[in-house]
Amino acid sequence: MTPARDYSLIGPERDRAIAVGLASAEWYHTDVPRKIMKGLMRRNDGAATRDTILWLGLLLLTGIGGVATWGTWWAVPFFLVYGVLYGSACDSRWHECGHGTAFKTQWKNDWVYALASFMVLRNPVAWRWSHARHHTDTIIVGRDPEITVMRPPDIARKALAFIGIPDAFQHFGVLVRQAISGPNAEEADYIPESEVTKVMFWARLFVGLHLVALLLALLTWSVLPLMLIGGPRIYGTWHMVLVGLLQHGGLAEDVLDHRLNSRTVYMNPVSRWLYWNMNYHVEHHMFPMVPYHALPALHELIKDDLPPANPSIPHAYAEMIAAVLRQRTEPGYFARRALPPGAKPYVEAFHTETSLPEAS
Amino acid sequence: MSEWVDVCAIGEIEEEDVIRFDHVGRTFAVYRDEDGTPFCTDGLCTHEQVHLADGLVLDDEIECPKHNGRFNYKTGAALRTPACVALTTYPARIAEGRIQVQV
Numbered sequence: 001m002t003p004a005r006d007y008s009l010i011g012p013e014r015d016r017a018i019a020v021g022l023a024s025a026e027w028y029h030t031d032v033p034r035k036i037m038k039g040l041m042r043r044n045d046g047a048a049t050r051d052t053i054l055w056l057g058l059l060l061l062t063g064i065g066g067v068a069t070w071g072t073w074w075a076v077p078f079f080l081v082y083g084v085l086y087g088s089a090c091d092s093r094w095h096e097c098g099h100g101t102a103f104k105t106q107w108k109n110d111w112v113y114a115l116a117s118f119m120v121l122r123n124p125v126a127w128r129w130s131h132a133r134h135h136t137d138t139i140i141v142g143r144d145p146e147i148t149v150m151r152p153p154d155i156a157r158k159a160l161a162f163i164g165i166p167d168a169f170q171h172f173g174v175l176v177r178q179a180i181s182g183p184n185a186e187e188a189d190y191i192p193e194s195e196v197t198k199v200m201f202w203a204r205l206f207v208g209l210h211l212v213a214l215l216l217a218l219l220t221w222s223v224l225p226l227m228l229i230g231g232p233r234i235y236g237t238w239h240m241v242l243v244g245l246l247q248h249g250g251l252a253e254d255v256l257d258h259r260l261n262s263r264t265v266y267m268n269p270v271s272r273w274l275y276w277n278m279n280y281h282v283e284h285h286m287f288p289m290v291p292y293h294a295l296p297a298l299h300e301l302i303k304d305d306l307p308p309a310n311p312s313i314p315h316a317y318a319e320m321i322a323a324v325l326r327q328r329t330e331p332g333y334f335a336r337r338a339l340p341p342g343a344k345p346y347v348e349a350f351h352t353e354t355s356l357p358e359a360s
Numbered sequence: 361m362s363e364w365v366d367v368c369a370i371g372e373i374e375e376e377d378v379i380r381f382d383h384v385g386r387t388f389a390v391y392r393d394e395d396g397t398p399f400c401t402d403g404l405c406t407h408e409q410v411h412l413a414d415g416l417v418l419d420d421e422i423e424c425p426k427h428n429g430r431f432n433y434k435t436g437a438a439l440r441t442p443a444c445v446a447l448t449t450y451p452a453r454i455a456e457g458r459i460q461v462q463v
Binding site: 024038041042043099100101104106128129132135136192194195287288289 | 377407408409415416418423425426427428430440441442444
């Protein structure tokens with residue numbers, strides 16, 4: 001049986017990843033002519049402005065509806081929708097605006113990024129650096145701070161994440177700790193010293209705003225303020241977890257080809273809108289400069305060089321759950337993605353842990 | 361003073377675009393802005409050593425293809441994290457239909 005791995009960013013796995021050349025390495029990219037790629041990377045404000053007006057408008061309408069009908073059963077459907085718009089859609093807005101690709105106008109990216117960071121309970125400065133590392137060293141053990149499904153997997157914890165437990169409280173705890181003492185040793189591995197003041201500022205602001213909501217709840221002796229602020233990260237987070245686990249769950253670690261460690265899944269239009277097309281996850285990791293609204297076109301262009309996309313969310317879950325269940329007793333196991341005929345083959349030397357040179 | 365080095369014919373770089381230029385063991389990024397004026401910077405992002413020539417030119421800025429950090433390629437200034445350290449810039453000119461840089 002393969003022993004459990006150490007996912008810490010300051011432990012022996014980090015030293016191993018650096019020693020064997022897995023850190024800050026060259027990754028496989030499908031060949032796309034420069035002229036076509038320039039067209040795909042081109043930015044505009046139209047799609048994201050439309051989607052953001054719709055998102056904020058629906059949040060406002062369902063929030064008002066929930067408040068107006070509070071105390072009756074009519075509030076339930078309003079908060080079911082409000083919760084998902086707040087506690088799930090925030091993740092994709094955080095992600096795309098963090099990359100700076102959603103809008104052409106950067107202040108729009110920055111404002112939506114700050115708002116979505118607040119909703120998803122992530123420090124906007126710390127997580128910008130965390131996500132940069134995730135793209136440098138995607139699912140490289142000891143380097144990537146955003147590995148969601150570790151081995152052996154804690155399945156009960158992943159199931160509870162659908163209702164924000166303990167995930168939301170853990171994220172809030174991180175904000176409190178950062179507000180008091182700034183980044184810890186692991187975070188300091190990827191956040192430059194020059195950013196510490198900003199990390200603490202945003203943590204204090206976010207903690208303070210949530211404490212105001214809590215105070216309002218206590219003063220009014222009603223849970224309503226927390227249904228509007230903070231609470232959706234618990235009762236509305238299920239869609240974020242549903243689609244987010246599929247990004248890399250059950251796939252390979254320590255490989256330098258996103259075709260092996262990321263998953264593209266065809267989804268219904270509502271999920272794709274909530275998720276801002278991050279279901280095209282191989283494509284996103286391979287070409288992070290392509291805005292979310294151009295990912296379907298990128299997928300059509302390069303799909304013959306990628307493993308076939310999972311045709312649905314249930315199909316992807318069947319694949320992931322089978323792998324994750326096996327990883328309980330065989331942490332070295334992963335679901336290997338097959339390539340279509342004609343695709344450039346995997347470079348085996350980078351795809352089997354046993355073929356990697358051992359760290360000295 | 362460094363000498364002027366030939367890079368390519370002017371038509372080999374589109375307006376608002378960038379190419380990679382390797383010279384005596386160093387790598388550079390050579391740009392043309394929307395008016396066609398050439399510019400030159402170091403070729404690798406100061407954050408993670410990624411070739412900027414694979415990135416996107418937007419007005420006066422170059423966006424790194426790996427982490428979306430941004431620089432002003434005319435001044436070298438780092439504009440967007442994770443890029444924090446400025447790029448070194450080099451003189452560039454057009455002479456007899458060819459782009460030259462002084463590196």
